[in-house]
Amino acid sequence: MLENFHLPIGVWVSDVVDWVRDNLKAVLDLISTVVSFLVEGLSDILTAPPALAMIVVLALIGWLVRSWQLAVGTVVMFLIIIGVDQWETTMQTLALVLIAALVTVAIAIPVGIWAARNDAVSAAVKPVLDFMQTMPALVYLIPVIVFFSIGVVPGVIATVIFSFPPGVRLTELGIRSVDAETVEAGHAFGAKPGQILRGIQLPQAMPTIMTGVNQVIMLALSMAVIAGMAGADGLGKEVAAALATIDVAKGAEAGLGVVFIAVYLDRVTAAAGAPSSYRGSLLGALSRRRASARDARADAAPSSPEASTMPAGSARELV
Amino acid sequence: MLVRAEGLYKVFGRRTHDAVERLRNGTPREQLDGATAAVIDASFEVRRGEIFVVMGLSGSGKSTLIRMINGLHDATAGRLQINGQEITTISDKKLREIRRTSISMVFQHFALLPHRTVVDNVAYPLELQGVGQAEREARASEILDLVGLAGWGDKLPKQLSGGMQQRVGIARALAADTDILLMDEAFSALDPLIRREMQEQLVELQQKLHKTIIFITHDLNEAMFLGDRIAVMRDGRIVQIGSPEDILTDPANDYVEQFVQDVDRARVLTAANVMEKPITVVADGAGPRTALKTMRDAYSSAAYVVDRNRTLVGTIEDRDAIKLVRKGERSIASIIRKDAVTVGADDVLMDLFIPSVESKLAVAVTDTDGHLVGVIPRVTLLAALGPGPGATEEITIPAQPVPTTVIDQVLEASEDGEPLAASALGYEEAR
Numbered sequence: 001m002l003e004n005f006h007l008p009i010g011v012w013v014s015d016v017v018d019w020v021r022d023n024l025k026a027v028l029d030l031i032s033t034v035v036s037f038l039v040e041g042l043s044d045i046l047t048a049p050p051a052l053a054m055i056v057v058l059a060l061i062g063w064l065v066r067s068w069q070l071a072v073g074t075v076v077m078f079l080i081i082i083g084v085d086q087w088e089t090t091m092q093t094l095a096l097v098l099i100a101a102l103v104t105v106a107i108a109i110p111v112g113i114w115a116a117r118n119d120a121v122s123a124a125v126k127p128v129l130d131f132m133q134t135m136p137a138l139v140y141l142i143p144v145i146v147f148f149s150i151g152v153v154p155g156v157i158a159t160v161i162f163s164f165p166p167g168v169r170l171t172e173l174g175i176r177s178v179d180a181e182t183v184e185a186g187h188a189f190g191a192k193p194g195q196i197l198r199g200i201q202l203p204q205a206m207p208t209i210m211t212g213v214n215q216v217i218m219l220a221l222s223m224a225v226i227a228g229m230a231g232a233d234g235l236g237k238e239v240a241a242a243l244a245t246i247d248v249a250k251g252a253e254a255g256l257g258v259v260f261i262a263v264y265l266d267r268v269t270a271a272a273g274a275p276s277s278y279r280g281s282l283l284g285a286l287s288r289r290r291a292s293a294r295d296a297r298a299d300a301a302p303s304s305p306e307a308s309t310m311p312a313g314s315a316r317e318l319v
Numbered sequence: 320m321l322v323r324a325e326g327l328y329k330v331f332g333r334r335t336h337d338a339v340e341r342l343r344n345g346t347p348r349e350q351l352d353g354a355t356a357a358v359i360d361a362s363f364e365v366r367r368g369e370i371f372v373v374m375g376l377s378g379s380g381k382s383t384l385i386r387m388i389n390g391l392h393d394a395t396a397g398r399l400q401i402n403g404q405e406i407t408t409i410s411d412k413k414l415r416e417i418r419r420t421s422i423s424m425v426f427q428h429f430a431l432l433p434h435r436t437v438v439d440n441v442a443y444p445l446e447l448q449g450v451g452q453a454e455r456e457a458r459a460s461e462i463l464d465l466v467g468l469a470g471w472g473d474k475l476p477k478q479l480s481g482g483m484q485q486r487v488g489i490a491r492a493l494a495a496d497t498d499i500l501l502m503d504e505a506f507s508a509l510d511p512l513i514r515r516e517m518q519e520q521l522v523e524l525q526q527k528l529h530k531t532i533i534f535i536t537h538d539l540n541e542a543m544f545l546g547d548r549i550a551v552m553r554d555g556r557i558v559q560i561g562s563p564e565d566i567l568t569d570p571a572n573d574y575v576e577q578f579v580q581d582v583d584r585a586r587v588l589t590a591a592n593v594m595e596k597p598i599t600v601v602a603d604g605a606g607p608r609t610a611l612k613t614m615r616d617a618y619s620s621a622a623y624v625v626d627r628n629r630t631l632v633g634t635i636e637d638r639d640a641i642k643l644v645r646k647g648e649r650s651i652a653s654i655i656r657k658d659a660v661t662v663g664a665d666d667v668l669m670d671l672f673i674p675s676v677e678s679k680l681a682v683a684v685t686d687t688d689g690h691l692v693g694v695i696p697r698v699t700l701l702a703a704l705g706p707g708p709g710a711t712e713e714i715t716i717p718a719q720p721v722p723t724t725v726i727d728q729v730l731e732a733s734e735d736g737e738p739l740a741a742s743a744l745g746y747e748e749a750r
């Protein structure tokens with residue numbers, strides 16, 4: 001009975017893809033131009049200075065937000081990358097990941113805010129996010145290649161789609177778990193919705209949102225190899241080539257590069273999201289100095305509250 | 320009237336207006352399917368400058384009620400006026416304007432913004448009002464001084480203890496400089512000792528600032544201590560509105576009566592509530608004979624002396640009066656002692672115990688001009704602490720002891736093994 005039952009979903013999708021390619025060419029071209037300009041531009045910037053100077057900059061960033069240990073680790077990791085001759089490809093992958101993450105965050109955070117403020121949007125977004133996260137990445141690589149042909153652009157687009165969900169989810173979660181009483185306080189003092197978002201919700205949701213950004217970057221990195229298959233220059237392309245020729249040595253070296261970038265980006269973004277937990281960082285040291293200056297001023301103040309507000313009534317009752 | 324509510328309803332859930340109709344027709348609150356009635360037919364008025372306490376257990380609707388006053392909850396039915404302005408029907412924009420300028424709020428768990436310093440938290444309402452940074456920081460520091468947090472402005476809220484955090488919450492509400500202050504269980508999250516201190520500080524602040532405060536609490540002692548008037552809520556309805564003394568001495572129903580059983584009466588009832596008419600009083604122009612008679616009739620060894628305006632002058636003792644009578648003097652002026660122990664009419668019973676112990680007479684109660692308005696014998700003070708309707712009424716003083724001379728006679732007679740002397744029995748009959 002079911003042998004004649006057939007749903008031509010594949011054909012429909014294919015038709016839609018063809019229609020988009022034929023009719024939205026101007027839009028696709030614009031996206032393509034902008035994305036490739038951004039990735040190649042950043043890649044050029046990263047590879048322009050001498051590798052050692054670049055390593056020093058990366059190590060300093062690590063120290064600034066986290067610790068001197070991370071700075072030392074950064075130097076070691078990137079020296080190894082130079083040692084296995086993957087510096088240029090590593091910087092290309094870094095550029096792709098950073099741009100993809102930037103685009104993702106720029107879209108995901110507003111969507112997350114919208115979902116947090118509107119239950120209907122939240123309900124509608126959820127299945128879409130599930131779909132994006134579970135559909136095998138190689139599957140949506142196909143239409144993306146149809147739209148943008150081989151190269152760095154389909155790599156970035158596929159990466160954006162794959163890394164999008166945690167950005168939205170953690171933004172929504174962060175805003176929804178802001179202490180409801182503080183939001184109520186905002187309303188009670190007459191704040192407008194926008195003032196409540198900027199002044200109360202976003203600042204308190206920031207650690208969770210930064211966790212989302214960290215997750216976005218990690219997922220973007222995990223897409224590096226897929227992006228390489230789509231033709232994006234970088235470590236992914238090396239891995240794909242090693243796979244094609246069963247070259248264990250090359251695969252290991254390129255894979256190591258991905259791991260090192262991942263470790264570096266993870267530690268840096270995690271620390272940037274929770275600056276107060278990293279007291280060894282340069283930023284932490286600076287804010288501690290400011291805080292102690294503040295405390296010194298506070299302690300120099302004439303009265304402590306307990307002493308100044310001991311009310312007459314309670315003294316009387318002690319008699 | 321600053322706040323006037325008439326027949327306010329708040330129903331959550333489905334078909335809310337339907338539910339209001341059914342409640343009006345007498346359907347009990349439990350039989351509204353799908354709808355939850357939080358506030359039912361609440362009518363009350365809050366006068367300018369008073370502390371109006373709404374008291375009830377959790378689930379009684381008091382938090383919903385306070386949130387209707389500043390529009391955080393819309394009323395399902397009924398009218399609510401702030402300063403003559405109807406709140407239930409105005410636009411969001413107007414409502415925000417009223418919240419910025421007329422009503423501020425203090426929250427149970429402080430609701431401070433954790434990422435802002437104390438001074439920035441206090442300045443927050445001013446920021447929303449559009450006050451410039453320099454001015455709002457100056458005003459915020461001023462108010463921090465007022466609540467006793469001078470010098471703490473640069474700290475973050477989490478660096479402060481609970482009591483201090485709530486002072487910041489109060490400072491923030493005061494910074495808005497609104498007429499009306501809503502306080503939602505403002506001290507309930509604090510330790511008992513700190514809570515007591517904060518209550519006293521609030522009363523002190525109120526004496527300076529004369530705000531109109533609507534205070535929510537589940538703690539009857541707190542309600543009694545703070546409230547000029549108290550509304551008792553139960554299951555969404557206001558069951559009684561009255562002064563603390565009214566609620567305590569004349570509970571509207573069994574529920575309120577059960578509630579007030581646990582009240583610390585010593586902190587609620589005042590001298591004026593329990594005092595009795597002074598009997599042992601002598602005018603300062605009277606002679607020693609009159610004074611002595613007065614004391615004898617009252618079985619008292621001393622008496623209060625007042626002048627023509629009933630201003631308390633002092634006390635006299637019977638021994639001194641007897642000497643004067645023997646000397647044949649006409650005026651008691653020479654024996655008036657300035658040792659009268661007095662308390663104010665508004666003093667709570669808690670503050671009367673020590674004076675009561677120290678006083679040789681029933682403690683004298685005077686008004687602000689020093690007039691003798693009543694006395695409180697120790698038994699009265701003791702009786703007032705117990706539960707029951709009779710506690711604040713006049714009580715009969717137990718029979719006076721038989722004079723020692725009579726007892727001596729009786730004892731002497733019985734030692735001889737003879738029947739009691741007629742004179743001893745005669746004493747009893749004479750009484």
